[in-house]
Amino acid sequence: MIVTVEHVTTYHYDRPVRGVVQSHRLTPTRFDGQTVLDWSVEVSEGTAGGGFRDGAGDWVQSHSAHGPLSEITVSVHGRVQTQDLAGVLRGHRERMPAAAYLRDTAPTRADVALTELARAAVAGATEDLDRAHRLCAAVAEAIAYRPGVTEAHTTAAEALRLGEGVCQDHAHALIATARVLDLPARYVSGYLGGEDADAQGAAAEAAHAWAEIWVAGLGWIGFDPANACCPDARYVRLGSGLDAAGAAPIRGVARGGATERMDVTVSVRATQQ
């Protein structure tokens, strides 16, 4: 498939700020499942800083802009040719040991309910791959997709209590349950295209997130509990981290203590070749 991405993020400040520093993880991952046809990241203000490939294989690009400025826009445009690898991250180069993804972070910490969910889901399973699939299904069932009930800082435990959430909550919950079972798991940010972008609706889910679980012998495998499936050719992978903050496509800090408002428009279209 060819996935076409248009992703524009504008940060508005209620009063001019002295400067903005951002860290971008906005370049499609290099692995067998995706080939970049064309890709550009443009920022309305300032200059690109240093870029580097981090231990997890992601390209991280820093960007900074001088003030005073009241808004800054990051525009991502591009096309990626994708292939369905049943979620397997084949041909990806990275330095991070899988075991580093066993540690907790605040949003992925398992409470009693998550621990019980994990244990009940895998009862009787003998293979890690089977366990991972079952966890994904269990999380999909325990947390219904519903935008607006959770927010950026909602933890996996809170989302499970609510029984509702968005892709970020699903991914955090799946990561938490996997780590309970000593399966390394990480958060993945990227895009999900529909055959028809308009029919797919919610822009928030076109800028998508899912989880990867480490299965010995196979490596990292993607699981998307929000859609109860493994990522296929409709998905574009950008980067990973221990949780949503660590994998964020854009992290930024503005100097000057203004209040920030963010507008995002995302359109992701997946078309057969």
Added chain:
Amino acid sequence: MDAFFNEMFDGGQVRAPYARLGDWTGSMPDELRHLKQAEAEALFRRIGITFAVYGEGGDPDRLIPFDMFPRVFTQAEWRRLERGILQRTRALNAFLADVYDRGEIIRAGRIPADLVHRNEAFEPAVMGIRPPRGVYSHIVGIDIVRTGPDDFFVLEDNCRTPSGVSYMLENREIMMRLFPALFRENRIEPVDGYSEALRRTLASVAPRKCDREPTIVILTPGPLNSAYYEHSFLADLMGVELVEGQDLFVEGEFVWMRTTRGPQKVDVIYRRVDDHFIDPLCFRADSMLGVAGLMDVYRSGGVTIASAPGAGVADDKAVYCFVPEMIRFYLGEEPVLNNVPTWQCGKRDDLKYVLDNLADLVVKEVHGSGGYGMLVGPKATAQQVASFRERLLANPANYIAQPTLSLSTCPTFVEEGVAPRHVDLRPYCLVGEQIKLVPGGLTRVALTEGSLVVNSSQGGGVKDTWVLAE
């Protein structure tokens, strides 16, 4: 209690390094001693050196007692210590370079993967990032205790930002002012080369993108930090700027410092701010102490951070047990300085031994420091031992235990004259293009009779530390 090794008196004999000090105290009347002590205190107050050593907290304006009786090493003793310290420092840095790269020591099964990768101090953000000259820990403080004429043990390693070096320098300065004659009678190795050695070390690890004489700064959390005095003292001695996070900013590929003449590029940051606070973009978003975007500049070769974020994974108390193994693995040598035998309470057999012998052991938290949260079995009441047992059982992996060491004693001025008190030692090793160790260090002394706890927060003081020239 066992007989402790007295560094000055061997039986009735005065040991060689202290030979001249016997006459010195013998000929000092009480009044003169009190006068000198008051003078020393006034000097310390005037220069404002009142902070707690090693980030132990406590009252930041409290003066740490300075004991005028120096602690002395012969050249031969020091040479052996130096060999051991340099060796250990090399191994610790080799370990850091390895675990943030291929992790050969883990693949070889010489250290458990979980101990490294699940360690809180292991920093994924620096994985695969090779710092200039491959150095992660540029200032290594190794805490050493002595139990006999030839018996030295390493108590712990400090690879992040070991503090206290300003005491090493000030104690010497004050001793020279109070007793100039002593420095004529004894040939003592100087320590005042430390600040220049530190500056050279930092300059030698300039980042890849630096193409001129590097600009060095010290990054401090600010005046409320207990070691602020030391930060400003070192900046002053090195002739570099002392900055806080708000004085720096990231633009383009570099870090810049605001100055009255406009922004100036910064190449090397000797930071005295903890990992999690140095960059709100990468670590704690709520940190006001750091510089947004610093880690991206660091990782793309635009600035050097000393010591590197993540260096703490080498000085964790559980990883400590494997330092002798690191020395064998990376250097192919046997350790010159031994570890104190240590039981890891996370291991079933070790835990059993520790629980059975709790009243005889010292038990510490893996990540603790400053003598807090520890149990000194022989000094504790039965009730304290019992309540500690519960904490230990609640989270065994969080604790290690060691035998109660017979720390050596050094003569110390007390109310009734001179009496032996227990001491330890922290030398400061510098790592850049070369590895350098200034002949000396900080000697801490437990001023309370019989006490083995040298921490300043618990009644410890400091002494000048001499290494005699040949």
